[in-house]
Amino acid sequence: MRKGVTRARYELRTLGPSVLALPPLVVAIFLGVSLLAAYNDAHVSQSAALVHHDLAAGVLYLLEFGIPPVAGLAASQLIAHDPAKELHLAVVRPYRRTMLLRLSLFGLWTLLVAAAVSIAASRTGYWLVTRQAPQDQLTWLAPAVWCIGLGAVLALALRSTVASSTILGMLWLGELLLRDYFLGNAALQKVFLFLTIVEPQAAYWLANRLTLVGMGLVLLAGTALLLRNNEWLLGQEA
């Protein structure tokens, strides 16, 4: 147990404070923007309902729109950027297990941050998601798993954090831009990342969330496979 705690502590240290700071930073930025909007509305319209909506919308956007891509960016960073990779490949503990452990620890940290925000929001009446608990947590969990899986597998396949982050960012924004196209296609509906924001009452909401989780897990399995290929890992950026 103590050895496991020591090991986990070191793995978190290797992630670095910057990676770990990203989820709370996203929370701070989104909530800051919501507070600014609420403040403006409070002075202009003086409508308590509008102020309440601003804050609640901020929470929803943070969870479904903000945290997932940032988690994906951080995942691609931690997977692709390991300065001691060659040393890891020469030790008894398999490298893929070490990397999956790091990914899991980061995922757990993201989960804690997101869950804390969502629980706090629902307890204080700033929760716009109409789904029952615990299903409502899929609002952020599903796109987060998908983004983390995609970020990780791209980072390994392309051996570059910039390339993987770019593709992740463009696909994420592409879905936003092409939301009509995605929502109008029966197959693509299931992989639309922002369904709770755009169509909260969609009948296929649960199917969409479960599909995203499933795809994310498949992408993570792909990550684990690529982590077995030492020759690829030691190669140069694509």
Added chain:
Amino acid sequence: MRFAHVIAGAVRYELAMQLRRRALWIGYLLLGALLSAAFDSVLRTPNLPDSSRATSVVSWAVTCNFLLTLGAGLLLADRYRRDRETRVFELLRTAPAPDWVRLGGKYVGAVSATLLPILIIYLAGVARLILLWRDATLLPLAASAFVALIVPPVFFVGAFSLACMTVLWQPLYMFLFVGYWLWTSLNPTGLAIPTLTSTLLAPGEQLVVTGYFGLAAPYPQDVGFYPQSSAALATLNILALLACAACALLGGLLIHRFLAEREGAAG
């Protein structure tokens, strides 16, 4: 000019290095495929009459700018840091040409290379429209839309990607850049917060769309300082972007020199 050959050399090789990145082509290929599949959906943007051929060409340019320029900003984020990571930085600093020559060449070369896949995707969409209507007279409009609506924003984001990476951590910059891009390109939440959308500093160039090409503003409300655009305002928008790019590059150069001096002093 004294350093013309050095700048030309830097441009040539930075262009070659960026073009050789498989990630550049893989990323834009994926996005091109997505845009191609959603082509019809893409051309139906709000508040734009969908019967006009010119409208379609311009809205295609707007879409390409929104999505592909974002990719350019992200893909250029590592060009400055790469010199340090590959340890060629110290060697480059011993070359006789000043830093601004080398960094200027890096900027022009890397950004120009990144424009190429954007141009290819854009032309593929234009070709599709021309074939649909069998109307080659759209080509000059398409060319001017590319030059006015896509090229300046790409050089704008490229400058900030190079400059900001002198001090910012890469994932943080990428996150902030995407947030900035959304903030200036559209106001998706309708939140009552200040925005650069439809102002002189908007790289989404709503002023250019209305000022040069005479199309209706993409958003029903006038969120900027200029309720009605014109060719003059549109030109001012482009010049403002390029001026900001120049300031960003200058700032980046100054920071680069400061950091290099500090490293030199530390021995």
Added chain:
Amino acid sequence: MDIQLHGLSKVYRGRVRALDQLDLEIASGMFGLLGPNGAGKTTLMRILAGILRPTSGTVTVGGEDCATERGRTAIKRVLGYLPQELGLYPDLSAREFLDYMGILKGLDDGKARGRRVRELLDVVGIAEVSNRQLKTFSGGMKRRVGIAQALLNDPKLLIVDEPTAGLDPEERIRFRNLLAELGGDRLVLLSTHIVEDIAQTCQRLAVLAQGRVVFQGTIAELVGAAEGKVWTVTTSGGRPAGHFDVISTMHQGSSVLYRVIGEVTPGDAATPATPNLEDGYVWLMRDRRASVVA
């Protein structure tokens, strides 16, 4: 502990042949590996360290087969590895980094691991700065950390690639001696471009070129190959005429002293010189190029 390589080949992505039908036997003790850049030294070391799989041929290390996962894992239990490109975690201190590497190497007993880390910090001479973050370390200090981590599990097989790169002359001698002390019943495989390091520590060596072994034997044998082929010549400045390779050039005021190697004497003014290992290596490579051309 011994290493047996028979017909070892490694081809990257179906195109680049890094190792080509290599046959080599390495017994316990200090063994040197020389060769030009691109000869396949690093590839060979990575295969022996269990990082890469061979494309064909057999590789056994201490009786374990490198072609199997089980064999590679068994080798890693007794392996200490110092790569040429040493990457460290900048935010960890030296002590923390060694402790972490100890965990990865299977040293599960925290107290024993702590003792071993303290011991190695003293051995490599960085105990006083062991709590500083690695990002504040100089290149030489990082190299010392690298050597320390390679010794954590008291390895039977120690593979070191350019271990003294970035070290000052005193540090280099110190680590040379450290490595030499580790020989004996261990197998220490030393790959380096600093010929003097091999000359001072190894009994036997192999020279690789283009993925093949071009020499395998003792230091004395390689040095002996250059016997009668090395001269020193002093000129007024210009390179002496003749078909030979210049090993060193030293300006001495108005004259220049050349050390050259070739088949025939470069003139009456030339003085025969006693060859060293570097001369032997240069002669071997020269002779090989001549054979290829022929």
